[in-house]
Each structure stands twice: as C-alpha cells, then as structure tokens.
Amino acid sequence: MTKEFTPDAVFHSDTDTKFAAEEYKPLGKEVYIKAGEDMSDKGYQEGTLAGVIRMRMKREGKRFWAGDNISDYVTDSHKAKLIDETALAFETVLDSLLIDRENDPNSKGTAKRLAKMYFNEVMAGRYESAPDATAFPNDSADRYEGMLVVRSELRSMCSHHHQPVTGVAYIGIIAANKLIGLSKYTRIAQWCARRGTLQEELCNDIAREISRATDSENVAVYIQATHGCCENRGIMAHSSLTQTTVLKGAFKLDQGVKKEFFDNIKLQQDFAPR
Numbered sequence: 001m002t003k004e005f006t007p008d009a010v011f012h013s014d015t016d017t018k019f020a021a022e023e024y025k026p027l028g029k030e031v032y033i034k035a036g037e038d039m040s041d042k043g044y045q046e047g048t049l050a051g052v053i054r055m056r057m058k059r060e061g062k063r064f065w066a067g068d069n070i071s072d073y074v075t076d077s078h079k080a081k082l083i084d085e086t087a088l089a090f091e092t093v094l095d096s097l098l099i100d101r102e103n104d105p106n107s108k109g110t111a112k113r114l115a116k117m118y119f120n121e122v123m124a125g126r127y128e129s130a131p132d133a134t135a136f137p138n139d140s141a142d143r144y145e146g147m148l149v150v151r152s153e154l155r156s157m158c159s160h161h162h163q164p165v166t167g168v169a170y171i172g173i174i175a176a177n178k179l180i181g182l183s184k185y186t187r188i189a190q191w192c193a194r195r196g197t198l199q200e201e202l203c204n205d206i207a208r209e210i211s212r213a214t215d216s217e218n219v220a221v222y223i224q225a226t227h228g229c230c231e232n233r234g235i236m237a238h239s240s241l242t243q244t245t246v247l248k249g250a251f252k253l254d255q256g257v258k259k260e261f262f263d264n265i266k267l268q269q270d271f272a273p274r
C-alpha cells in the first residue's frame, strides 16, 4: 500500500512527512493526515485523534506516561471521540482473547464500558485538570502554625498490570501563608491517584501537588496500600501491604516534626482502623 501523506499545517508545522510515517509504524496502521481548510483539529481526516494528540505531545516534548496529567492536550470534545476510538481498540482485544462479544450477553457492551471506565474513572486524573483548591489566607497575628494531618482514601491502578491499588494516604503539612479546604487534600490525592501509577511515584506526586496548592515546603505523605497485582496474580499474597513515605522540609530535617507526623498517623489509625 502506498503511503500518501500531506503534512497538516497545525500538527506538522515543523516536521516532515518522514517523522509522521515513522511515528505510526509501531501501530501497524496506514495513516493519512491532510491539512484542513480551517487548520483546526478537523485537519485530520483518517487516522486517529489519539494519534494526532500523541504526535503533538511528542513534538512539544510533553511526557505522557501513564501517571502523567495530559489535560492541556485533551478537551471534553476530544474525550468523547477518544472513548469511541478506545472502544474499537478494546473490541480487537476481546476478539484476540477469543471472547464471543456478539453472543455472550455479558461481553456485548464490554469494550465501550472499558473505554468509558478508563477515561472517566480509573484514569480520570490524566485527562482532568487539577481540582480547584481555593486558598484562604493564613497570615494574621493568630495564624495557625501547627501541623495538619489529613487521611485520604485512595483508589489507584498500577501501571504495570492495570490492577487496582487500594489504600490510604496520610498527608501532613506545616501550614504556610495559605490554607486550603480540608476536602481539597483528598481531592488532590485522588486526582494524582486516578492514573496508572507506581506507589512510589504516587507518593511523590501527591507531595508535590499539595506543596503547590498550599505554598508549604514542609510536606509529608505516607501511603499504605494493597496491590491487586500481588493479590490477584503472581504471588497471590492476600495480606501484603506496601508502605511508602515522602518527607520534605521540616518533616525530613527535624526529628521532632517527623515523630509528631507518625504519632498522628498512629492516633488516626486507632481512631479509624482500615
């Protein structure tokens, strides 16, 4: 099959046709992208929207690993189209698994269900922008200067096996010049978690985003979670628990602060054992 390719002025402004052709080789697909009249996303005709977005991210050096947020590149209207594309791809997966999705009533809508679940639920944190965390000033004479520890329930998915990760994060900060609503800690943690993650990375991501939202350099995150990939397959370990900790600023440097953080976690666990 001869490859016909006209670079789109928007998506390929500084690339040549060879780049794009190479890009699609691993997909085993012939892709045709033609410049549109209005130079908008309508500029592509055949090929996939996912392919166009992926190409744009590659060209702009944007990392798009399973745990990365790519909301700057995916609009709501993109999402509907991407779900359709993903559903088609899942149909192929089910076919390859030799599952009769035409006659098995339980497998009929599975491809579309999976596609929606990935975009709207288990990986929603990749496609949605950061939750609004309105900050309240904490700079009066009687400002709060103590430690704050928030317990957040976590649901995530490991990027190695796409198995569920279930646990709790304890987020500690020493209040700086602004405070955010208590529920925002959990919203931010969930936004980081609803992606394909590694627990170690997730711990870092939550610490970074909490630090950004609160302007506090003194942040600690402790996560304990069970992993479906250890429970449902592989070693089939039903009571394994993974613990990770990230300590920044005073939590790392001051033994007293560190101890207070872990003492608070113990108190929380006595109060609400998981």
Ligand SMILES: [Zn+2]
Residues within 6 Å of the ligand: 158, 159, 160, 161, 162, 163, 227, 229, 230
């Ligand atoms: Zn895994």
